[in-house]
Amino acid sequence: MTPVVNTHVHVPPNFSAFATPTEVIAAASCEGVRALGVSNFFDTRVYARIRDLAGEAGILALYGVEFITVVPDLAERGIRINDPANPGRMYLTGKGVDPFRPRSAANRATAAKIRQGNDQRAALMVSRLAGHFGRAGFETGLDATAIAAVVASRAGVPVAWVSLQERHIAQAFQEALWQLRSAERQRILQRVYDQPSSVAETDATGLQAELRARLLKAGTPGFAPEVPLSFEEAYAYILGLGGIPCYPVLADGCDPVCPFESSPEHLADELSSRGIYAAELIPVRNHLGVVDEFVRTLHEAGLIVMGGTEHNTLDRIPLDPAALDAPLGDSIRQIFAEAASVVAAHAQRVGQGRPGYVADDGTRRGGGRRFAQLVKEGTALIGGSLGDRPNPPDNG
Secondary structure, three states, X not given: OOOEEEEEEOOOOOOOOOOOHHHHHHHHHHOOEEEEEEEEOOOOOOHHHHHHHHHHHOOEEEEEEEEEEEOHHHHHOOOOOOOOOOOOEEEEEEEOOOOOOOOOHHHHHHHHHHHHHHHHHHHHHHHHHHHHXXXXXXXXXXXXXXXXXXXXXXXXXXXXXXXXXXXXXXXXXXXHHOOOOHHHHHHHHHHHHOOOOOOOOOOHHHHHHHHHHHHOXXXXXXXXXXXXXXXXXXXXXXXXXXXXXXXXEOHHHOOXXXXXXXXXXXHHHHHHHOOOOEEEEOHXXXXXXXXXXXXXXXXXXXXXXXXXXXXXXXXXXXXXXXXXXXOOOHHHHHHHHHHHHHHHHHHHHHHOOOOOOEOOOOOEOOOHHHHHHHHHHHHHHHOOOOOOOOOOOXXX
């Protein structure tokens, strides 16, 4: 039976559907997840707690990181990659990283740049949004320090681990608004939006999404520009942690589809030309036919392809990845499990000083035989069986 694997989940104190790290692992255990890939922005110190909890539950933890990067040549040409609102912006993840290894001076500098840039942006957004509400007649009393303290308390982690995201900020302002009587809340929203709210009175999650869309995005009162890394910086950071650079596919998660992903064949060529030999989907945002097309094409092009759920909203969807409109077929599930096995084997091998899926410079190692060996080793680490797998990709 193909094991349940999920290679992309955000865990607290990142904004998450789960309240605490303990809750993440409890849900994974209850749902029969064999390998769980955590993939946070900005700070990974919670991973030590995930490691301990997952080990106690018999779940293999796979560690990842996520970045917003800028690709200059595509930005200059106005090409949308996997961020439909920002040409030239690429979300990039690292899989199979070792967050516990000593970091080089370059990686320490990059980590500090990531954290400092985001924290400054978050503080500016909170300040601007609080001022906007104040001018509308509602003094929220919120600042970034207060919001971070609440996030840390709820997650049961030190406040130093918290780097605020837009969703944290929107949630804090939604909760402040809900301290008001309904009529007063609607009056304030009318003033800050310059139009009525379209969200039902009892829909807290909907109001958070509305606040984020109307008040924190480009051109709105609370917006502050992101400070993305260059693609090269993020790529080097991933390799510096012993990981595998991986591209998150958006596909029909936006309409129209981003030109960089105009077809799975085009995407495979683009990724290989940039030294990326792994891709992932969050199938719940894609229709099943699109998932099948991208997964099969990328797999046949020699990339490992994995699937996750993100869980970066309050919606508690299952941890077993599924498409927007249907469950995944077993052949796709096997490809996802195969990729997770490669990531698991890569992480173990690199930790032991042995060659993994990619080399220190990002070059993909070996051909079909080495690939099959990685799958075998990773399958043993994860448990379960891949059964009759599709032919392994020709990555020689």
